[in-house]
Amino acid sequence: MPGDEFSRLRGEIYLSYVPGDPEGLRALVRGLSRPRAEADPVLEGMVLLRAASLRPGAAAPDEALERLPHLGRNPLLDRCVADALRGREGAEEGLRRRADQPDGERAAFACAGSAGLTPFDAGRTAAALSPDRDPETLVDVLGYAAASGFRELSPRIRGLLTRPLPWGVLEEARAALADLEESPPGPSGSAPPPASGGAASLTQTLFHGDPTRPGRGSSGGVGTLVREFGAALTDLGLGVLSLVGYDSRECAYPYVARESAGSGGPIRRVPVYLSSPAPAGFSGASGRIARSVLRALRSEPARPGILHVRFLDDASRASALAARILGIPLAVTLTPDPHRSVCGPDGRIRGRSGEELRDLVNRIWIGDDLLAWARGVLAIGRNTLSETLIRYYPQLEDTRGRVFAGVDEGVRISVPAPDLDVPALLGDPRRDLGLDPAAVGRPALLSVGRLGAVKGQANLVRAWASRGLWMRYNLVLVGGDLENPSSEERLVRDEIRESVPRECLGRICHLPALPNEAVRALLRWFSARRPREGFDVYVCPSLKEEFGLSILEAMAEGLPVCAPLAGGPSTYIRNGVNGFLVDTRDAESLGRELRAALERCGQDPARVERIKREARRTVEERYSLDAMAREYADFYRRAIGTEVEK
Known part of the structure; x- marks a missing residue:
């Protein structure tokens, strides 16, 4: 099999194990680990929980129930627990017990909200909405209250708005009130927004920087591309909405909820309270990101034809989950990294350990999830799919129900330049x-x-x-x-x-x-x-x-x-x-x-x-940007019009 040592490992696992087999997941971890490295209990927990989340069933898996007493101690494991519990029964009592422990309230409410569970009644939720709680607890409990449809808590939430709380908490309180007052009683439903008429529309997410602030913060060339690319797509008759992440804890620049990107369509900022700066803070805030993207998509007057995510990180995965809940088709940009960087110049795997290994494994699995959920798969570079990506994603051999494209990125050829001394x-x-x-x-x-x-x-x-x-x-x-x-x-x-x-x-x-x-x-x-x-x-x-x-x-x-x-x-x-x-x-x-x-x-x-x-x-x-936009527009329209084979 051609390629480096890691591409061969991926191929062997693909041929030898069914998706979700814990032995296949362990084979990946072993292959990436430093020789003679000590076993990592966090990685083993991630393996067991991922296997459980991919296994069908209506009951909460034992692997997730066993982790409930430890919620709040590792953000990757917390996200994996929520994945394993999503839509399943039997975890309510364990979540209630964890919430009553001194260090467990925030994590239990966050897990319940992420998994779509309602173990806490309005009374217990009201108790957790005390203004003396820390900001992160308030943010997660507010999100849970809104998702659970507890309208009777609206007065208590309004009371928080009178307190000297951080801006990110107050913004979450305002959003929760809007959810409760605009939705019918009971848990918020998953009904999608009204179907759009006319031209197919694109919603794209950007949690790495802000396209109105090129070159500042984490906004680099992609931010500029999103803005200019949106304008080129609009010229081709494809409506574009850009959802841009805004760190409501750091508040690094003034918040403007919505503004025009010129002819590139509107930019809507999505406030998310991050525990640490992006992208490191994404894994601990994946539930908050999904909730904020859901709010944004539900409140738009027309349902997007497709949602496009561009990075292999927890923000993209959370955005994709929101799209799945609403039945919106997903387009994903796959890149050779981090897979290509696993090996050194000699083509052999460079062993890792600790946080570096956990992050790498997480990103590889995120890539697998996004590919499994995607209606459209796009590669940067005309020949990247056939020459590079297939080595690291052997599942690309199965093309059923998906649209593929490899597109060279582009820039504006002629730009009116201001007078500059x-x-x-x-x-x-x-x-x-x-x-x-x-x-x-x-x-x-x-x-x-x-x-x-x-x-x-x-x-x-x-x-x-x-x-x-x-x-x-x-x-x-x-x-x-x-x-x-x-x-x-x-x-x-x-x-x-x-x-x-x-x-x-x-x-x-x-x-x-x-x-x-x-x-x-x-x-x-x-x-x-x-x-x-x-x-x-x-x-x-x-x-x-x-x-x-x-x-x-x-x-x-x-x-x-x-x-x-x-x-x-x-x-x-x-x-x-x-x-x-x-x-x-x-x-x-x-x-x-x-x-x-x-x-x-x-x-x-x-x-x-x-x-x-x-x-x-x-x-x-x-x-050229115009040539790139024409190829993207064709890709989006084909993806929107494709029925995925179940």
Whole structure:
């Protein structure tokens, strides 16, 4: 069987075990574990609970009942318990006992709400709605009260609105009141919203950042794509609604429930109280995410034709569960990661343990669930399905009742650019990292992207400083909310500044996130100018890129690019022809390969011009946003019109 060691393991498990066989699930865990690693009771619990959730039956499985006294101690296990109990009878007494224990009330109510169970009456629920409870308990109990249809608790919930509680709790109270006052008595039903008429409509979810805040927080190229892609689909007659997650605990920016994305259709923000920043906080808030997405979908005037999720994480899985409850078809984007990153360069599995192993196993199972539930399966890259995904998802061999497509992502070819005084922007003396105005004319390495460890900006700074590149090239970074950074942004921002030697000051500039039109204007300015010595280069230092929209935008503007070997860029960059592929695994490798690429072209301006022309031509011929939108629209319409074989 071709492929790496992990793809062979997946194939062997697929052929040897039926779905849900605990021995098959254990075989996956063993295959991914570090040699001689101690047995992990959390992983064994995940195995048993997943097997139980996939086993048919009306009664609560023993594996889940045995875990009830331990609810609240591990978010992954809690979610697995809720999965195993969903729609089954017999767990009510165990949940009531857990709720009466000092550390169990929140977890018991959260589990009951996630599983669609009603073990607590209005009186017990009212007792848990005391304002002296911690915020997370109040959020989960409010969600349970609304889902259970306890209208008699409306006065008590209104009372919470008069208390000095966190905004996220107050928002959940307002949402619970709206649920109770707009729904008939009793538990909230699963009846879908009214069927839409006219053109088929798309709802897409985005819990990684906000498309109105590109380059800030966890919003990177996907946020920009969602906005621009929505506009292109709307032009093709497909209505688009974007559900955007909003962390109601952190409240990192002002909350606007609904706003227009221009011609890209409305953006509706979905408040979710996360225990920790995204994406780590998704697993502990999966029930809250599903509840918030359900509310959003139920309240829309027309039922979506399809819901599209793009990530293998608990937020996407929770959104997919909401769609299943409402009978809305699901489209899922499958990517080779995390599967492709399981093995090292030698093709052998790199063993893991602890939280890293648990997270990996969870994401692999999420991918399997989303594929099992999907009406439409989409891959990024024209040949990804047949050449890569089939190795890691052997179940793709069964094509019954599904629509498949492999689509190359795209960017706008021509973008109206605002007037931008780039030298003044780069040399602004108010910046802590800005260029010396006298040095603006030097050639530059330019990099645009959200601030994140996986994006590799600190590695780029170290590579630039330690390899002597700073003596010839300026370094210009764009991205991040530098004034009000998230916790991850703050860590990367500080690491960047700690990596800049004193002698390099005045040769590096860090600009905050800019609107996409301004980014394109900046790229265009660098592409058009001709420094006296050398040439300007766009560098993507990410440890990996699934596809690399920012790289395509730089190519569209005619900049030579250096992009990661790992991930999607190798499918469209021909090394030395329309760009360069470099090893970005660490600062040393990146610096060595950047220097080599720059030296190869430094003495040959004609070659640089050929690379720039080829870069632009590659995007124009194969990676335009309009072409991408046409293929997506065809995919959505086929998926909406397909009856899934039961």
